Amino acid sequence: MINGDCATSVPGLFAAGDAATREEICGGFTGGGSHNAAWAIASGAWAGAGAARLAKAGGPRALRRASELVAAAQVGEHGLAQPADELVAAVQAEVFPTENNWIREAGRLNASLQSLDRAWRELAGSAPSGTPEDPGARVRAREAMAMLATARWMYRSALARPETRGMARRAERAMPDPALRHRLIARGLDEIEIRPVAVSHDHGALAA
Ligand SMILES: Cc1cc2nc3c(=O)[nH]c(=O)nc-3n(C[C@H](O)[C@H](O)[C@H](O)COP(=O)(O)OP(=O)(O)OC[C@H]3O[C@@H](n4cnc5c(N)ncnc54)[C@H](O)[C@@H]3O)c2cc1C
Known part of the structure; x- marks a missing residue:
């Protein structure tokens, strides 16, 4: 994650929940009992809002660019x-x-x-x-x-x-x-x- 929107260094790709680090709230331990689920819900909301903002700012072009990057990564596989x-x-x-x-x-x-x-x-x-x-x-x-x-x-x-x-x-x-x-x-x-x-x-x- 590179910012508070849960964006990653891959443009158009956002991470949330267990796929994103939660050590900022749990430290070196797991957050069983509440932190993990709270993190999944909160980071999911932030990532969703960030993705929506990106789409709104760039319109369909931003989303097309993101899918082009994914497709390019698959060329030659x-x-x-x-x-x-x-x-x-x-x-x-x-x-x-x-x-x-x-x-x-x-x-x-x-x-x-x-x-x-x-x-x-x-x-x-x-x-x-x-x-x-x-x-x-x-x-x-x-x-x-x-x-x-x-x-x-x-x-x-x-x-x-x-x-x-x-x-x-x-x-x-x-x-x-x-x-x-x-x-x-x-x-x-x-x-x-x-x-x-x-x-x-x-x-x-x-x-x-
Ligand atoms: C035994 C156990 C006990 C836990 N106890 C607690 C607790 O007491 N309190 C607490 O806060 N947290 C607890 N947790 C942790 C908590 O469950 C997780 O942190 C939380 O569920 C993470 O949510 P998530 O949405 O990021 O991931 P997940 O809940 O894992 O959701 C990911 C989803 O993506 C789906 N998926 C995977 N690959 C693909 C694919 N290629 N295409 C489509 N779908 C796919 C999966 O089937 C899954 O439904 C516990 C976890 C475990 C395993």
Whole structure:
């Protein structure tokens, strides 16, 4: 998200709910009990209003431009080199086991990343394709690649947080490390960058 309208860096694409970060209101913990649902409703309303404002300001041209960008992103796509359900199972094998993903530890995170990164390299350049008989194949392949990308962001971020804070638990240190009292922003596809970002004083109270 790049602004209060829940816009993203892709013009015409807005994010809301679980698809958008809610750490500004929940900090390092989940907001079970109210925050998550409240965030989904509030951010959905902001994103909807932002999209409506964009459409109103640019008229049909703004919406056509957004759909052209999506279409352009799909040019040159060809099918996944591996069936989507196999890729989903391969990602699940790394992220489902609680010994990998509940209490995390650098050695296991690195081992998982090796196989996730290998899968990413092998699938580089491939993307969803559907057929008239199975148009849903494009969506399933796109979802499988998104799971792989997310798992790589997740474990790289986890490696950069060798402490226990909020929902993030590390075997190496059962307590928060005061030196790591910052947010981590993950970005990139082939090369992943994890950038620490300071929390403001106000947000700090929530992020503890
Ligand atoms: C077990 C559990 C307990 C929870 N308890 C609480 C709680 O006590 N309090 C609280 O505030 N929050 C709780 N949450 C979190 C809360 O449910 C979520 O934060 C909230 O539902 C997110 O809303 P959303 O609209 O962003 O996503 P979702 O509710 O996940 O909605 C996304 C929708 O998109 C659909 N979809 C996905 N892909 C496609 C596609 N390709 N095409 C079309 N549709 C698609 C999905 O089927 C789904 O209906 C809980 C979550 C879980 C899993």
